[in-house]
Amino acid sequence: MQSSATCPDLIDECAQVESGTPDNSAVFMVQGMRCGSCAIAIEAVLKKQANVSDAAVNFSADIAMIHWQQHKPDITLLKRAVARLGYELHTSTNPERSAQHAHKMRLQLQLRLAVAVVLGMWSMMPAILLYLAPFGAVEPEYQWALALANGLFAIPVILYSGSHFYRVGWRTLLAGAPGLDSLITLAVIAACGISIWQLNAGSHHVYFDAAVMLITFQLIARLLDSSVRRRASEVVHRYFQAIPDTVTVKNDAGEWVEQSADMIKPGQSVALHAGQQLALDGVVKSGSGQADLSLLTGEHAPQVMTAGDELLAGCTVLEGELELIITASVGERRIDRLSHSISDVLSRKTALQQLTDRIARALIPIIMVAAVFAVLLALWQGMPVAESIARGVAVLIVSCPCALSLAIPLVVTMGHSSMLQQGIVLRDPSALESAANIKVVVFDKTGTLTTAEPSVQSVQPASGVSENELLQLATHILHEAVHPTAKGLQALLGDKFVSELPGMRESIVGEGTRWHSGQGVALAGRASWLIEQGVALPPLIHSGMQLHLASQGHYKGSIYFHETVREGVAETIHTLRQRGVAVYLLSGDTQQACSELAARVGIEPSQVLFERTPEQKHRFIEALEKKAQVAFVGDGLNDGLALAGAGLGIAVGQASSATGMAAAIYLSEGVTRVPVTLELAYQSRTLMYQNLFWALAYNALVIPLALWGWIHPVIAAIAMSLSSVCVLFNSVRAAKK
The missing domain is CATH 2.70.150.10 (Calcium-transporting ATPase, cytoplasmic transduction domain A)
Known part of the structure; x- marks a missing residue:
């Protein structure tokens, strides 16, 4: 059963949207972002600036986009506002600068994690002995010294490895958009503060190890996230590589x-x-x-x-x-406008990202209120101040949404490994979300369903001329020509497409080629041109791409070409339609070429759109997505906007680097991998929802327990870690698909 999106009326409805014009907007490059919390803070600050009607910041692509209604905001003021948070706002993109910054940030993250793991292990050793102290493993006179050692080994982890969380947490707090980093900062400060208090009072009940574990697991989450998401920043930066300077x-x-x-x-x-090439x-x-x-x-x-x-x-x-x-x-060209549109698309957040953001925004204040309530409840119950604060620390740590932050990147990492083994390159994690409900697949034509060179459909020699003689004549005339028909002949004849006869070739633009040799003058080109040269042609069927040949004024025959359909295309489209997926053909080519191809591969005539510009393709995709989830499959740079704008953009074959980066998924083996890609993405998204459910269910269970003092801060850190481990094991299933 096909989706309602297959209705022919939908084409007309989508076409009406193609005349729409975007709001006033500007794209900026942001330097200095290290995580999603950075993007949240910058976005919140930009939205507060004068004349800014809306703002969106994409951490993955280092992009900030602002919109305004009437008066354009003062760019200098925007830069100053962002600079006060510790970031830089640039009006132009610089691929080299962005790559260097991303590499530097990743190296720093790896070093922070290395310090946290190595010294964190040393910090845990005395902590483990303290855990065993009630069973007689440590004499009482040594317990305070072990607690002190626990804190000393934790100092580099807390001051160096966790320093980024504190900076970002403070910035987001100033921006009025506190996030996960603010919560981590509060938990670490509380754990360390009460531990120092306890040491000063001569007690061995410290919680440095809980802070170390919290920092370490968050660094792992950030490293996993950066390994897959930072690739998206190359989309806009690479878009101009094909243009000369x-x-x-x-x-x-x-x-x-x-x-x-x-x-x-x-x-x-x-x-x-x-x-x-024109610049x-x-x-x-x-x-x-x-x-x-x-x-x-x-x-x-x-x-x-x-x-x-x-x-x-x-x-x-x-x-x-x-x-x-x-x-x-430069800056006003058509391709500049396309790049601007792609930046606009990339700055938007997917539905699952928005859902996760909403959950985090709702969860963080709940956790903070619960921690304060836990302290007050303990004091009301007559507990000492130190123990009351420890109960609040336990709430902060045990409910810290580490599993929530790991839920998506872990599935992406594991699923990416499985996809790579099947020739599927994941470029944007959001693809795993988007593919689950795909109901429509829209294919580009040339280069996607067909190759760039036509293939010979039939050879029609004139009376008295053999097929081999006609092909040999075409070889002599078109040897070393760059026209597509010459490439089609070369593909058919291979090494035989070589002319050993001397002669002079003259190319007449838009008409054909004239070959002067010792045997006379030979022609290859349009029928109308041969007639102008005095050649009498028999009645011909004018359909598709044709090459007509003559020698010494006599017609020798015609060679008919058609586009070469890539192997497995018809089977792929049949599989998609069997699964209830509607299939469209959307191309900039002519009506005749598109209709002929659709008939050959099994696409309904009512779902064929032709002679569409890149902007029209994008607007059609946007209108189509109002009815159903859409995947767009293309290969050319002109498809970049549609690839980035579709719910799922898939680049295939020998896609240019810019297009490949604009797409969420790249298939090196062509369109035959589209059905299995949708299936794998669906399975991965299912795992994402399972992880999110587990993370939320975990918090719903442990927060009440911690409130009533049934979870010690150290046990809280262990429980928090176990929740992350459960998410990890569930995510490993993505690598086994």
Whole structure:
């Protein structure tokens, strides 16, 4: 049974949304974030600034996005506000700076964890002896010395390994958005404070080991989280790698010289030769040629460019020479707007992330109130002050949501290992959440379901000409040509696609190729062009991509091409439809090409959309997601916006680095792994919910016990650790899928 999203009326409904325009917004890069609490604090501060209507900060991508209604906020004031929290706000992205910072943060995190583990073990040794003291393992006169040793070994862990938690906890408190770090800070301070008090009073009842365990487990959680989530920061930073940074511009003396693209202003002239890629948006002033526009449109068939045609940054000239007038400089190009849109998408939080944030925000004040109540209850019961405070510390430690913070990253890490073994590369942990309810899969066409080179559909030689003779003639004419039909012939003939006959080849842009040799003149190209050259052609069926050939003025035959469908595509689509998943085809290619492919692979004609720009693809995906959970599968840079905007973005095959990073999942083996990817993601999400349930159930059970004094602070630390271990063991199941 198919989802209601398959209804043809939905296409019209989604199309109506394509004319929408986004609110005023700006993207910034944030430097200095170490965890999600940092992002929460920055987001809270930005939302309080003048003229800011909304703000969203993505720790994974180092992105901050602000929105405003009428007046743009003062950027300087925004930078100052963020700087007061200890972070830096940049108006431009710098991939190298971001990579260096991420590497530095990870090394610091590893060092802090190493100190916590090594010295924490030494701190636990005297603590274990103290636990055994009631059984006669330690004489009473040595117990205070062991408690002191417990504290001395814990000092480096508390002052160095846990220092980050204190800084972030204080910052989030100042921002009015206290989080897990604030709770950890309070628990450590309370545990250490009462321990010092006890030592000073001559008592051996200390809780340094509880603080050490708390810090150690939180560092493990942060390291696991950073190992998978920091990769997302490369999405925006890599988006411009395919674009050259120089152009050939005419100077005041009328000479053509190389110049940095960011120095060029609208109205200047630039030259573009065959094989070169454009770095800026422009309009053709003079010249003619063929250009590959697939970087932004997805259509690999060369397009004829003449005076007045628009050519965008990232497009490549295949044949001819063009002079262009620049219409958009760096920062205003079409690809800059696409990058901005991707940043907007990445700054949003998934449903499970929002749910976890809400749980944490609700749980933290409850824990703090419960700790205070535990102290007051103990005092009311007539207990000494030290023991009353110890009861409050036990509440803080035992209810600290460590398991909650481990629940998601542990499943991601284990599940990622299992996916890698099956050729599935997870780039965004949120993919494991999003895939559980996928009801619609939208495929790009060229490069995703098909290869970039067409394949020979049929060979139709003229009367008296054999098939081999026609193919040999095509080989002579198109040898070393860059046109897709030449690549299709080369794929068919392999090593035979080599011309040993000398001659001169002349390419006529948008028409065909003329070959001059000792045997005369041979032509290969459009039917209309051959007729113009005086060749009489028989009645032809005009369908798809065709190559017509003639020699010495006589028609020799035609070769028909069609797009090469990747292996296993039809079976994959059939499997998805059997599971009740609706399948769409969404492409920038022509109606005829899309309809023919849909018929070959089993996609309903009513679910085929063609000639769509990257922005239109994105808006269609957004509208579709209002009806059902959507996965978009693509491979080209023009798919980056749709990949990032879909509930589940999947890049396949030889996807460009930028597109691969924009997608949540990358499949090196192509679309055949889509069904198993959805299944594995569904299983992983189930484990995430199980972990969250266990973490919350644990807190619901232990908080009342700690309130009534039935849990000692040390037992609280052990219980807190056991809850994390239970989450760990449950998460290990993801690696066995």
